Amino acid sequence: MAYEVNGQSVACDEEGxxxxxxxxxxxxxxxxxxxxxxxxxxxxxxxxxFLRDYYEEYQIAPAVRVLIKAAKKSMGPDKGNNKxxxxxxxxxxxxxxxKIAGLPKPTGCV
Amino acid sequence: xxxxxxVNKSPFATQALVSCLNHAKAGDAVLMIEDGVYGGLGGTGLxxxxxxxxxxxxxxxxxxxxxxxxxDADRLIDxxxxxxxxxxxxxxxxxxxxxxxx
Amino acid sequence: MSDVKKFLYLNRRAPYGxxxxxxxxxxxxxxxAFEQDVSLAFVDDGxxxxxxxxxxxxxxxxxxxxxxxxxxxxxxxxxxxxRESLExxxxxxxxxxxxVYEDEDDDWAEKPAIHVIxxxxxxxxxxxxxxxxxx
Numbered sequence: 001m002a003y004e005v006n007g008q009s010v011a012c013d014e015e016g017x018x019x020x021x022x023x024x025x026x027x028x029x030x031x032x033x034x035x036x037x038x039x040x041x042x043x044x045x046x047x048x049x050f051l052r053d054y055y056e057e058y059q060i061a062p063a064v065r066v067l068i069k070a071a072k073k074s075m076g077p078d079k080g081n082n083k084x085x086x087x088x089x090x091x092x093x094x095x096x097x098x099k100i101a102g103l104p105k106p107t108g109c110v
Numbered sequence: 111x112x113x114x115x116x117v118n119k120s121p122f123a124t125q126a127l128v129s130c131l132n133h134a135k136a137g138d139a140v141l142m143i144e145d146g147v148y149g150g151l152g153g154t155g156l157x158x159x160x161x162x163x164x165x166x167x168x169x170x171x172x173x174x175x176x177x178x179x180x181x182d183a184d185r186l187i188d189x190x191x192x193x194x195x196x197x198x199x200x201x202x203x204x205x206x207x208x209x210x211x212x
Numbered sequence: 213m214s215d216v217k218k219f220l221y222l223n224r225r226a227p228y229g230x231x232x233x234x235x236x237x238x239x240x241x242x243x244x245a246f247e248q249d250v251s252l253a254f255v256d257d258g259x260x261x262x263x264x265x266x267x268x269x270x271x272x273x274x275x276x277x278x279x280x281x282x283x284x285x286x287x288x289x290x291x292x293x294x295r296e297s298l299e300x301x302x303x304x305x306x307x308x309x310x311x312v313y314e315d316e317d318d319d320w321a322e323k324p325a326i327h328v329i330x331x332x333x334x335x336x337x338x339x340x341x342x343x344x345x346x347x
Contacts, residue, residue, distance in 0.1 A: 058282035059274060063245065066285045073320075107241045113339060125256050129224065133255075133335045209344040212224070212232075 003031050017099050024102030032100045036091070044088050044097070046075065051101040061106040064094040112137045114205040117146040118212065121156050128156075130211040131163040139168040139201055141193070147176045152187045164189045172198060218249045220341035223258035227277070228268065233261050234276055236347035241279075244286035251290040252283075253337060259297045262308045262326070277309060284313030289325055296331045 002009045003018070005028045011019040016035065018024060029048060033040045040048075050071060054062050062070065064085075072080025079085075085093035094106040115134055121127035127142070127149045134140060140163075142149050149160060150171040160169070164187070173183065173192040183192045193201065202208055221240055225232040244250060254262060261277070268275040280291070291311060298304060305328050314320040329337070338344060 054282075057278060059276055059278045060241065060282060062282070062285065063241070065245075066282075070285060107238055111339065126224075129256050132331055133338055135335055135339055207342065207344065209222070209338065210346040212346050 003028060003035075005031060015099075015105070017105055018102050021102055021104075028102065029100050032102075036096055036100065038089070038096070038100075040100075043079075044100075046079075047071070047085070047088060047093065047097050048101045050074065051097055051103060055101070055103050061094065061098045061101075061103040063106050064092065067093060067097075111206045112139070114138070114201050114208045115140045116208065116210050117142050117149065118144040118210070120145040121149040121160075122154075126211040128159070131160070131167070134163070134167045136166045139170060139205060141170040141172060141198065141201055143172040143175055143198075147171045147179060147181075150176070150186045150190045151181065152185060157187055161187055161189070170197070170201065216247070216249055217342040218251070218340065219243065220338060220344045221250070221252045222338070222344055222346045223252060223254050223261060224256040225347065226257040226260040227266070228271065228273060232347045233258075234274075236345075237276060237279055239345070239347075240283070240288060241286060244283075244288055247287070250288045251292060251337065251341070252288065253334060254291065254293045255297050255334060256294075257297075257301075259293055259301060259303060259308075262291070262293065262311075263303070264307060264309050280309065281311050283311070284325060289313040289315075289323075291326045292334060292337050293326055293328045294331055294334045295328050298328065 001014060002011045005025065010023045010028055013019060016032065030040050033044070038044065051061060051067070054070065068080055068082060068085060089096040098104070098106055113134070115130045115138060117127045117130050117140060119126040123145070127146065130140060149156065150169065169190045170193050171186060171190055173194055176183070176192060186192065221236055223233060223236050227233040240250065240252065262280065266275050266277040293308065308326060311325040312322040313325045315323050
């Protein structure tokens with residue numbers, strides 16, 4: 001399976017997570033989001049960028065509760081809560097946002 | 111509170127047995143299984159060290175693993191006891207926890 | 213909560229030669245969801261997992277050492293490292309990564325997660341655990 005970005009093919013697994021993390025681009029994120037029937041608003045970008053920064057620093061995609069705890073600290077309590085995250089990413093912030101961010105499925109996520 | 115330690119590597123290949131004995135507390139038991147049973151043999155380069163630890167901890171060898179490797183209980187260091195699978199289970203039940211040294 | 217148990221993950225292997233170290237870390241991260249009292253112990257070659265400056269670019273495997281610094285986010289706040297194991301390998305605490313956690317009960321103050329302890333103290337840590345998981 002693969003996504004098409006500007007005529008280039010980017011391989012992904014059967015759930016839509018890209019295989020090679022270095023092939024991610026903002027254009028690809030828009031395409032993955034579209035497949036998930038989500039529009040990439042500023043709010044969604046904020047979470048996706050947060051996840052990418054977290055991965056860059058720690059080499060893991062955080063579990064949902066870790067994401068929410070960390071988001072609460074860096075984005076404030078209005079955004080660092082379950083309701084907000086699930087409104088942005090109805091199929092789960094960790095799974096869906098990580099997929100868009102080009103990260104592996106979070107460790108411990110089944 | 112006491113611990114049953116299991117060791118499954120030959121002491122001539124890895125540090126597992128020596129490290130285990132260094133961390134075991136008085137009253138603990140150490141059961142050598144699989145390749146770990148070589149640690150129970152008398153007359154090796156490690157026998158003296160292991161004998162010394164035997165004063166503080168109880169040492170056991172899983173007999174089927176020893177037999178599989180061609181040795182009888184009479185080749186074991188004095189004080190080391192051979193146990194069968196039921197004996198293994200009894201040791202697990204007797205101690206508060208089991209800690210594996212891999 | 214009386215059903216919280218003390219889990220000790222005992223790490224005795226160097227990081228990249230075998231899969232044990234990475235597997236251990238993944239189990240810690242997954243297990244953290246169960247909200248138990250989790251500590252990590254680094255003994256024998258396990259102390260090599262925490263060395264500073266690991267760079268795996270040349271060997272084609274993921275450098276997972278930065279992930280130890282995320283453990284605080286998973287409420288894992290105690291990493292015990294055995295002094296004798298360090299010394300036998302020519303290492304000291306200065307060779308280890310700095311790992312901190314934020315103490316929720318102390319206005320999120322950053323505190324060191326690594327505790328270098330003696331072999332005798334390590335034996336106490338092990339004896340104090342309800343469950344020891346070995347890697």
